[in-house]
Amino acid sequence: MIDITALDIKQNNHAKSLITDLSLSINEGEVLAIIGTSGSGKSALINAIMNSLSADFTLKGNILMPPNTRISLVPQSINALNPTAKIGSQLIQFSPRKKWYQRADKNLVNNALTLAQLPVSVANLYPHQLSGGMAKRALSALALIQNPDIIIADEPSCGVNDEFAEALFQHYKQLAHKKKKTVIIVSHDIKYVLDIADHILILQGVVNQESLSSIEYTTPKKITQGNSGSYSQALWQALPKNWN
Ligand SMILES: Nc1ncnc2c1ncn2[C@@H]1O[C@H](COP(=O)(O)OP(=O)(O)OP(=O)(O)O)[C@@H](O)[C@H]1O
Numbered sequence: 001m002i003d004i005t006a007l008d009i010k011q012n013n014h015a016k017s018l019i020t021d022l023s024l025s026i027n028e029g030e031v032l033a034i035i036g037t038s039g040s041g042k043s044a045l046i047n048a049i050m051n052s053l054s055a056d057f058t059l060k061g062n063i064l065m066p067p068n069t070r071i072s073l074v075p076q077s078i079n080a081l082n083p084t085a086k087i088g089s090q091l092i093q094f095s096p097r098k099k100w101y102q103r104a105d106k107n108l109v110n111n112a113l114t115l116a117q118l119p120v121s122v123a124n125l126y127p128h129q130l131s132g133g134m135a136k137r138a139l140s141a142l143a144l145i146q147n148p149d150i151i152i153a154d155e156p157s158c159g160v161n162d163e164f165a166e167a168l169f170q171h172y173k174q175l176a177h178k179k180k181k182t183v184i185i186v187s188h189d190i191k192y193v194l195d196i197a198d199h200i201l202i203l204q205g206v207v208n209q210e211s212l213s214s215i216e217y218t219t220p221k222k223i224t225q226g227n228s229g230s231y232s233q234a235l236w237q238a239l240p241k242n243w244n
Pocket residue numbers: 010011014015016017018036037038039040041042043044045188211212
């Protein structure tokens with residue numbers, strides 16, 4: 001579904017690349033988690049995948065996907081919801097229509113809410129009437145109503161407590177494994193993704209000879225079995241459940 005080959009992302013006012021020599025494939029129905037500290041290039045990479053990097057970046061290598069692939073981004077902050085409009089009318093604004101003047105199909109709204117594991121009654125609520133976890137799901141519904149092939153969730157755990165965060169991550173796992181979406185989750189915390197990701201890309205914000213970030217592409221199984229690189233092992237060992 002997405003084939004990345006020898007990708008190099010460089011910001012023009014910096015001598016070194018942000019990311020070099022990244023190659024990986026993400027299949028339909030898979031979850032790729034991108035983990036990394038602040039400034040390690042996570043946003044630059046997802047912008048490269050969405051073909052929306054600003055002009056001050058130079059891209060080398062290839063990012064290939066089938067023609068007409070639809071990508072939706074679930075933004076990090078619930079401030080992306082319009083505080084003055086009910087969730088239902090925000091969903092209608094985002095829904096695909098054959099002609100701009102045609103009314104949106106109400107079933108699309110209900111389907112998107114259901115897919116985001118929200119009751120359809122949420123359509124009649126304003127963002128301030130939702131809990132943090134529900135507002136995050138409403139953001140997911142806004143992405144899902146566009147019927148994307150690829151869904152990119154930026155920091156789903158940001159601003160929600162642990163209990164809701166785990167349910168949100170499970171929601172993305174189901175979208176991939178049951179609804180066959182390709183899901184990319186950006187997170188700074190490995191603990192949430194070990195249970196749900198098929199592959200994990202770890203960007204370590206440590207300067208090496210060619211680039212700002214070094215890269216590790218691995219799986220949850222390799223990490224938990226001790227068969228991964230030193231940085232992912234350190235992240236795994238640092239989780240409270242592994243303290244002894
Ligand atoms: N060679 C370089 N040396 C130092 N900094 C760089 C270099 N190239 C790019 N940068 C900076 O690195 C940062 C990368 O930011 P980016 O937003 O992609 O990281 P991020 O992992 O998404 O961070 P956050 O988690 O804080 O959102 C940018 O601020 C960019 O200006």
